[in-house]
Amino acid sequence: MISSNTLQVLMSLLQEIGVDEIISPSPHNRFKEKNVERKSKAPSSSTSEPSSSASSFAPPVSRKELSEAACIAAQSANSLEELRKALEGFEGCSLKHTAINLVFGDGNPKARVMLIGEAPGADEDRQGLPFVGQSGQLLDKALSAIGLTRRNFYITNIIPWRPPGNRQPTTQETEACLPFVKRHIDLVSPDFLILVGGTSAKALLGGRDGIMRSRGLWKDYRSEAGKKIKVISIFHPAYLLRSPGQKREFWLDLIKIKKSLLEAEVKLEDGA
Numbered sequence: 001m002i003s004s005n006t007l008q009v010l011m012s013l014l015q016e017i018g019v020d021e022i023i024s025p026s027p028h029n030r031f032k033e034k035n036v037e038r039k040s041k042a043p044s045s046s047t048s049e050p051s052s053s054a055s056s057f058a059p060p061v062s063r064k065e066l067s068e069a070a071c072i073a074a075q076s077a078n079s080l081e082e083l084r085k086a087l088e089g090f091e092g093c094s095l096k097h098t099a100i101n102l103v104f105g106d107g108n109p110k111a112r113v114m115l116i117g118e119a120p121g122a123d124e125d126r127q128g129l130p131f132v133g134q135s136g137q138l139l140d141k142a143l144s145a146i147g148l149t150r151r152n153f154y155i156t157n158i159i160p161w162r163p164p165g166n167r168q169p170t171t172q173e174t175e176a177c178l179p180f181v182k183r184h185i186d187l188v189s190p191d192f193l194i195l196v197g198g199t200s201a202k203a204l205l206g207g208r209d210g211i212m213r214s215r216g217l218w219k220d221y222r223s224e225a226g227k228k229i230k231v232i233s234i235f236h237p238a239y240l241l242r243s244p245g246q247k248r249e250f251w252l253d254l255i256k257i258k259k260s261l262l263e264a265e266v267k268l269e270d271g272a
């Protein structure tokens with residue numbers, strides 16, 4: 001019998017390592033599941049006819065191979081629906097297996113403005129929609145003050161599956177998902193890109209500067225299809241929730257964005 005003290009320690013340990021949600025009412029012993037058993041077996045030594053265990057033995061895939069597979073899958077999509085299907089069928093990012101839902105995108109796919117965040121959190125994972133949790137609500141509120149709503153912008157993330165415990169995506173995860181984001185940009189084909197937070201800015205623009213230095217500066221982004229798109233990075237709303245002192249810079253960036261959008265005759269919502 002486990003004492004309540006021990007239980008409490010175990011619960012906080014689980015929380016610390018990122019287990020903050022119940023995804024199944026009963027525990028599963030993954031080691032006993034057939035697929036796992038077969039995958040971990042060495043291939044049969046017989047060279048004539050591969051046994052069923054040998055045929056399901058998967059050799060490790062290099063990062064280069066993964067990235068190539070992602071590029072081929074992403075490039076084969078000619079519509080957002082096809083891109084969603086390509087992501088659903090993509091096995092190169094293990095986050096897929098811990099997430100509840102694929103978080104693909106939201107808003108107006110014909111919009112001239114596209115926003116790209118980092119990765120879904122718990123609320124987004126549950127609802128299958130980007131930026132619907134606390135930080136998303138803050139972002140929506142701030143954007144609506146400059147006339148941008150999900151009727152005139154489109155929004156997605158670099159990573160479409162929630163990293164467990166909301167940890168930062170790894171370089172490998174970002175590399176595996178990047179071809180899909182790049183294709184996403186070409187299929188939406190916006191005139192303006194707003195990169196929300198440092199992870200998104202780094203993934204799409206590269207460079208050495210962190211978000212503290214790179215935010216608020218308009219640059220040119222050349223899409224895979226060759227379109228020149230104006231791009232700007234802004235603070236992530238989750239950062240603003242932790243550091244409200246940075247809201248002034250965030251507002252200055254939004255004012256700058258509004259000015260450029262008006263100059264380019266982007267239709268903003270009334271009241272802004």
Ligand code: URA
Nearest residue numbers: 117118119120130131
């Ligand atoms: N943070 C992100 O970067 N994206 C979301 O969808 C939610 C929170």
